[in-house]
Amino acid sequence: MQLSISVTQAAFDLAVEEARLAAEAGDAGAVVAFVGRVRGQDGPVALASLFLEHYPGVTESEIARIAGEAAARWPLLACRVVHRVGHLLPGEGIVLVLMASSHRQAAFCAAEFLMDYLKTQAPFWKRECFVDGSQHWVEAKATDDDACLRWS
Amino acid sequence: MILVRYFGVLKDKLGLEQERLDWPGGTTRDLLTLLRARGGDWEQGLAPGQVFRLVVNQAIVRGDAEIPADAEVGILPPVTGG
Numbered sequence: 001m002q003l004s005i006s007v008t009q010a011a012f013d014l015a016v017e018e019a020r021l022a023a024e025a026g027d028a029g030a031v032v033a034f035v036g037r038v039r040g041q042d043g044p045v046a047l048a049s050l051f052l053e054h055y056p057g058v059t060e061s062e063i064a065r066i067a068g069e070a071a072a073r074w075p076l077l078a079c080r081v082v083h084r085v086g087h088l089l090p091g092e093g094i095v096l097v098l099m100a101s102s103h104r105q106a107a108f109c110a111a112e113f114l115m116d117y118l119k120t121q122a123p124f125w126k127r128e129c130f131v132d133g134s135q136h137w138v139e140a141k142a143t144d145d146d147a148c149l150r151w152s
Numbered sequence: 153m154i155l156v157r158y159f160g161v162l163k164d165k166l167g168l169e170q171e172r173l174d175w176p177g178g179t180t181r182d183l184l185t186l187l188r189a190r191g192g193d194w195e196q197g198l199a200p201g202q203v204f205r206l207v208v209n210q211a212i213v214r215g216d217a218e219i220p221a222d223a224e225v226g227i228l229p230p231v232t233g234g
Binding site for chain 2: 036052053054055057058061062083094095115118119120122123124125126127137138139140141144
């Protein structure tokens with residue numbers, strides 16, 4: 001499996017990333033794309049921006065480990081992961097996962113598996129900044145842990 | 153000496169991003185015990201449910217692991233990426 005991981009402050013372009021994946025994947029009959037975006041309203045007060053912190057070096061190797069587990073479970077041809085850090089505005093993409101395989105089932109399953117593990121294992125932390133000036137670190141969700149358990 | 157780095161909510165709870173500590177040798181569990189013994193925010197902020205994992209020299213530790221001299225140790229609160 002061809003693997004590309006990028007942790008960056010820059011916005012991503014789905015079409016550009018998909019073209020790169022296609023060039024790496026060879027004869028892929030299936031490409032699944034997941035884009036996670038910043039929601040503007042997660043509570044009573046609207047969100048002004050999101051700040052994402054990570055652990056440089058550790059983040060990339062942890063995503064590579066998770067992608068390696070996905071490759072051990074499903075016949076994948078290529079995988080691209082882009083995860084943004086720094087300040088993001090509502091509507092902007094946070095995370096992009098692209099999976100390529102010969103047939104659709106492997107790409108669908110592997111994309112979902114990678115997202116479930118990325119959310120619960122990779123060292124990223126979100127801080128929400130609201131329009132009223134308040135801000136707080138997002139707490140981990142038990143539902144994300146539950147989503148992971150179904151793969152074990 | 154070891155370098156201890158704090159991330160996410162822990163930086164705010166503990167009021168610092170990193171510190172250098174004299175290290176007589178020991179494991180990740182020993183380090184947490186030593187830091188929790190500072191009491192107050194340290195005891196609360198580093199309570200078992202508040203710490204997700206430790207990282208020793210860029211490698212995520214699962215379970216207890218030896219911390220060598222001059223190591224960089226990261227203390228990670230529960231993660232919220234994606």
